[in-house]
Amino acid sequence: MTIVRIIGVPMDFGANRRGVDMGPSAIRYAGLSDELERAGVEPVDAGDLFVPRAEERDPDASQPDRGNAKFLREIESVCTRLADEVAAALTEGAFPLVLGGDHSLAIGSMNGSARDATIGVIWFDAHADLNTPQTSPSGNVHGMSLGAVLGREGAESMAWAHAPTVSEESIAYVGLRSLDDRERELLRDSDVTAFTMADIDDRGVTSVVEEALAVATDGTDGVHLSLDLDWLDPRAAPGVGTPVRGGVTYREAHAALETIASRNDREDVVRSMDVVEVNPILDERNETASLAAELTASAFGTRIL
Numbered sequence: 001m002t003i004v005r006i007i008g009v010p011m012d013f014g015a016n017r018r019g020v021d022m023g024p025s026a027i028r029y030a031g032l033s034d035e036l037e038r039a040g041v042e043p044v045d046a047g048d049l050f051v052p053r054a055e056e057r058d059p060d061a062s063q064p065d066r067g068n069a070k071f072l073r074e075i076e077s078v079c080t081r082l083a084d085e086v087a088a089a090l091t092e093g094a095f096p097l098v099l100g101g102d103h104s105l106a107i108g109s110m111n112g113s114a115r116d117a118t119i120g121v122i123w124f125d126a127h128a129d130l131n132t133p134q135t136s137p138s139g140n141v142h143g144m145s146l147g148a149v150l151g152r153e154g155a156e157s158m159a160w161a162h163a164p165t166v167s168e169e170s171i172a173y174v175g176l177r178s179l180d181d182r183e184r185e186l187l188r189d190s191d192v193t194a195f196t197m198a199d200i201d202d203r204g205v206t207s208v209v210e211e212a213l214a215v216a217t218d219g220t221d222g223v224h225l226s227l228d229l230d231w232l233d234p235r236a237a238p239g240v241g242t243p244v245r246g247g248v249t250y251r252e253a254h255a256a257l258e259t260i261a262s263r264n265d266r267e268d269v270v271r272s273m274d275v276v277e278v279n280p281i282l283d284e285r286n287e288t289a290s291l292a293a294e295l296t297a298s299a300f301g302t303r304i305l
């Protein structure tokens with residue numbers, strides 16, 4: 001049986017809205033382990049990674065070299081340790097499931113997953129998170145995760161984040177609908193595959209996810225899934241810091257992750273996953289965290305029948 005090692009990362013340094021650091025507890029409280037057992041895998045909770053408290057830090061004063069990237073040193077410390085944890089889980093034959101926390105933690109999970117392998121990435125998100133400190137309008141590192149991992153120009157201050165075994169050709173976005181102006185240019189100039197909400201409208205989510213899987217598996221050793229809960233429509237997932245109207249519905253989200261699971265059933269392709277941006281302070285009765293737990297179980301094979 002697949003052992004799923006749950007790694008909590010209670011980090012909010014990469015986001016503007018406080019509270020996303022409580023995401024890992026909220027997702028656990030929503031019943032993640034039980035859901036995973038029902039999906040037929042064996043969850044083992046490794047607890048939370050140590051994350052320093054933001055209250056003790058002044059985002060500007062302490063880091064003269066951070067440029068336009070808030071809390072860069074703290075994020076580096078967390079992501080470097082997370083990468084080690086993810087790589088260790090894989091070496092020990094477990095599947096690393098990372099709970100966030102804000103999306104900057106994906107720098108750590110991708111680096112860990114890509115340490116001894118060439119990986120593809122499927123990014124379920126309203127946003128591309130392709131900014132660099134040079135292009136970011138906000139300075140929030142959760143909007144820069146892929147820009148940094150790809151080592152894009154302008155991300156020199158984040159050289160530690162660059163993962164050479166993750167290449168643009170093997171990355172597929174699913175459900176994009178909110179890009180910054182300079183980020184849109186970066187995306188157009190890149191070899192990343194982007195399926196927007198318009199593609200989902202046109203073709204249906206199942207066919208889009210199948211194509212995303214084709215992109216991410218072609219020439220790679222496996223796939224990292226990154227699930228940002230703001231991928232969903234805010235009506236289904238209100239507990240996120242950067243909501244954008246017009247996201248996927250509850251049903252479409254399940255269909256997408258079930259498509260991943262059925263492909264994985266035939267051939268083990270997914271090697272690591274993160275579930276991020278659940279903000280319990282902004283949530284309504286923990287429904288976004290519950291959804292995060294359910295969707296994760298769908299990715300591991302929970303079926304209606």
Ligand SMILES: NC(=[NH2+])NCCC[C@H](N)C(=O)O
Binds near residue numbers: 230
């Ligand atoms: N992981 C996220 N929720 N990212 C939101 C990013 C928003 C915006 N594009 C920025 O860079 O600031």
Ligand SMILES: [Mn+2]
Binds near residue numbers: 125127129
């Ligand atoms: Mn994101």
Ligand SMILES: [Mn+2]
Binds near residue numbers: 125230231242
């Ligand atoms: Mn997002």
